[in-house]
Amino acid sequence: MSANELALQQAVEHLYTHHHQWLRHWLRRKLGCGELASDMVQDTFCRLLSLSRADLEALQTPRAYLTTIATRLLIDRSRRQKIEQAYLEVLALTQADNYAVSPEQHWQVIETLTLIAGMLDSMPEKPRQAFMLSRLENLTYPEISQVLGVSVSMVKQYIARAMVHCHHIMYGEDA
Amino acid sequence: MQAIASSPYSHIVLQAAEWHTQLQADDVSDAEREGFAQWMAADVRHATAYTQMEQLWARFDQAQEAPGKHALQAVLKPARRKRVKAATTALCLLGVMLVAAMAVNTSPARMLLADYHTGIGEQRTITLADHSRMTLDTHTAVNIHYSAGQRHIELLQGKLWLQVAKDKQRPFIVETAEGTARALGTQFTVRRQHQATQVIVIESRVEACAVQPRACVTLSPGESTHLQPGTTPRPTLVDPQVEAAWTHFKLVADNMPLPRLLNELQRYHAGHLSFDDSALEGIHVSGVFALNNTTQTLGMLARTTPVTITPYTPWLTVIQPEK
Numbered sequence: 001m002s003a004n005e006l007a008l009q010q011a012v013e014h015l016y017t018h019h020h021q022w023l024r025h026w027l028r029r030k031l032g033c034g035e036l037a038s039d040m041v042q043d044t045f046c047r048l049l050s051l052s053r054a055d056l057e058a059l060q061t062p063r064a065y066l067t068t069i070a071t072r073l074l075i076d077r078s079r080r081q082k083i084e085q086a087y088l089e090v091l092a093l094t095q096a097d098n099y100a101v102s103p104e105q106h107w108q109v110i111e112t113l114t115l116i117a118g119m120l121d122s123m124p125e126k127p128r129q130a131f132m133l134s135r136l137e138n139l140t141y142p143e144i145s146q147v148l149g150v151s152v153s154m155v156k157q158y159i160a161r162a163m164v165h166c167h168h169i170m171y172g173e174d175a
Numbered sequence: 176m177q178a179i180a181s182s183p184y185s186h187i188v189l190q191a192a193e194w195h196t197q198l199q200a201d202d203v204s205d206a207e208r209e210g211f212a213q214w215m216a217a218d219v220r221h222a223t224a225y226t227q228m229e230q231l232w233a234r235f236d237q238a239q240e241a242p243g244k245h246a247l248q249a250v251l252k253p254a255r256r257k258r259v260k261a262a263t264t265a266l267c268l269l270g271v272m273l274v275a276a277m278a279v280n281t282s283p284a285r286m287l288l289a290d291y292h293t294g295i296g297e298q299r300t301i302t303l304a305d306h307s308r309m310t311l312d313t314h315t316a317v318n319i320h321y322s323a324g325q326r327h328i329e330l331l332q333g334k335l336w337l338q339v340a341k342d343k344q345r346p347f348i349v350e351t352a353e354g355t356a357r358a359l360g361t362q363f364t365v366r367r368q369h370q371a372t373q374v375i376v377i378e379s380r381v382e383a384c385a386v387q388p389r390a391c392v393t394l395s396p397g398e399s400t401h402l403q404p405g406t407t408p409r410p411t412l413v414d415p416q417v418e419a420a421w422t423h424f425k426l427v428a429d430n431m432p433l434p435r436l437l438n439e440l441q442r443y444h445a446g447h448l449s450f451d452d453s454a455l456e457g458i459h460v461s462g463v464f465a466l467n468n469t470t471q472t473l474g475m476l477a478r479t480t481p482v483t484i485t486p487y488t489p490w491l492t493v494i495q496p497e498k
Contacts, residue, residue: 079250082249082250083246083247083249083250084246085249086245086246086248086249086250087242087243087245087246089245089299089300090241090242090245090246090297090299091242109237109243112234112237113237113238113243113246113247115234116234116235116237116238116247117247117250117251120247120251121250121251129288134199135232135235135238135239136235136238136239136244136247138239140200140201141200141201147288156193156196156197156200159196159199160189160192160193160195160196161192163191163192163195163196163228163231163232164188164189164192166231167188167191167192167224167227167228167231168188170227170231171227
């Protein structure tokens with residue numbers, strides 16, 4: 001373990017010691033389930049490990065930051081459940097054999113869809129519409145320009161903006 | 176924690192996104208390709224960012240498949256609409272309302288931007304804010320307008336089956352271009368075809384109103400009426416079970432003219448079915464036909480009726496009477 005990693009771990013440990021009880025209590029009140037709250041506390045602190053030490057030490061209001069991360073995780077979790085439910089509903093309705101997959105593949109599909117939903121959800125309305133019509137409905141740029149009532153060059157700008165947005169989520173803003 | 180907006184790398188990411196978007200167009204010029212090659216060669220980070228764009232783009236493959244697309248719509252769409260809190264928790268499902276329409280004049284844009292829509296051959300069930308349930312048939316588009324005063328469903332195209340939650344304060348109304356169907360009690364059906372809307376009642380009663388002329392008729396179970404411009408709505412008798420078969424991807428035909436059956440199949444079939452109505456008019460069919468495998472159903476028709484069915488491509492199938 002490098003000196004840098006060690007320092008990061010110490011910074012996270014420091015936060016953990018001082019705030020994990022409080023966060024657990026906060027989550028427990030929100031969720032009404034102690035076990036689930038403990039899981040979410042772990043997940044929240046795991047997320048901190050992906051930050052830099054400087055960022056961690058610069059935190060002015062660690063509790064506000066922790067609740068922000070935890071809330072985001074809660075949203076992901078409920079989104080994931082909704083996606084899985086809707087996905088299974090459609091499978092049951094179409095009874096399509098060609099979607100039969102292994103549990104691992106199923107998990108992978110739901111993970112990917114949750115990630116995609118997260119990207120699309122936080123996207124501004126117009127870029128999202130343009131991007132979805134292009135990527136999911138396979139419409140051409142002139143077709144999208146008709147649907148949205150904007151110029152083709154505007155459509156391209158929207159889609160490029162959408163891609164930048166996804167890039168920030170996937171690779172971070174300062175990669 | 177935030178990167179500075181003008182940092183060099185964020186600029187490269189934007190350029191990569193712009194190049195990627197440009198190269199997806201149908202009309203990429205040689206000059207653009209040349210410009211792209213130069214940009215890629217100019218800095219090793221350009222190629223890295225561009226590869227990331229391609230990987231991002233590929234991630235969305237999953238969402239192109241029907242189940243994935245629907246799963247996404249389930250989480251994305253409700254956030255855009257105003258949500259109305261159910262006035263009471265003591266809700267009960269009063270019954271089933273089936274709404275069917277076959278609009279041919281709905282623009283693709285309205286269809287795509289509707290609150291909910293299904294593709295060809297797909298069905299989907301949605302639970303509404305008041306716990307009413309709605310099943311969309313193939314190629315169907317609806318907008319949902321719930322407010323404190325009423326529950327209003329706008330059917331742009333296709334067919335709906337609705338199980339309406341009881342709420343005396345807020346009437347449940349389905350509107351099409353031709354008129355409205357208002358739930359007075361429990362179960363009913365509406366169907367719209369060639370700019371005419373058909374309302375069919377499964378259970379309890381429904382008030383169906385035409386727009387032009389302004390006229391209403393109250394329907395009882397097993398009764399149906401057509402709403403279309405210039406005609407005063409009158410009740411006729413139908414078999415509710417036959418009318419509800421589509422919710423199981425089935426079509427029940429009793430001595431049905433073949434062109435009518437083919438028109439129904441067309442709604443579930445991605446490719447175009449080409450046939451001459453007058454040439455096939457004399458052929459009648461009876462039986463239960465599967466709507467979720469139209470290719471197989473067409474194959475069965477070829478074997479059991481005096482017609483020749485020739486698939487030229489997946490997108491064009493020609494049906495002709497046997498010589």
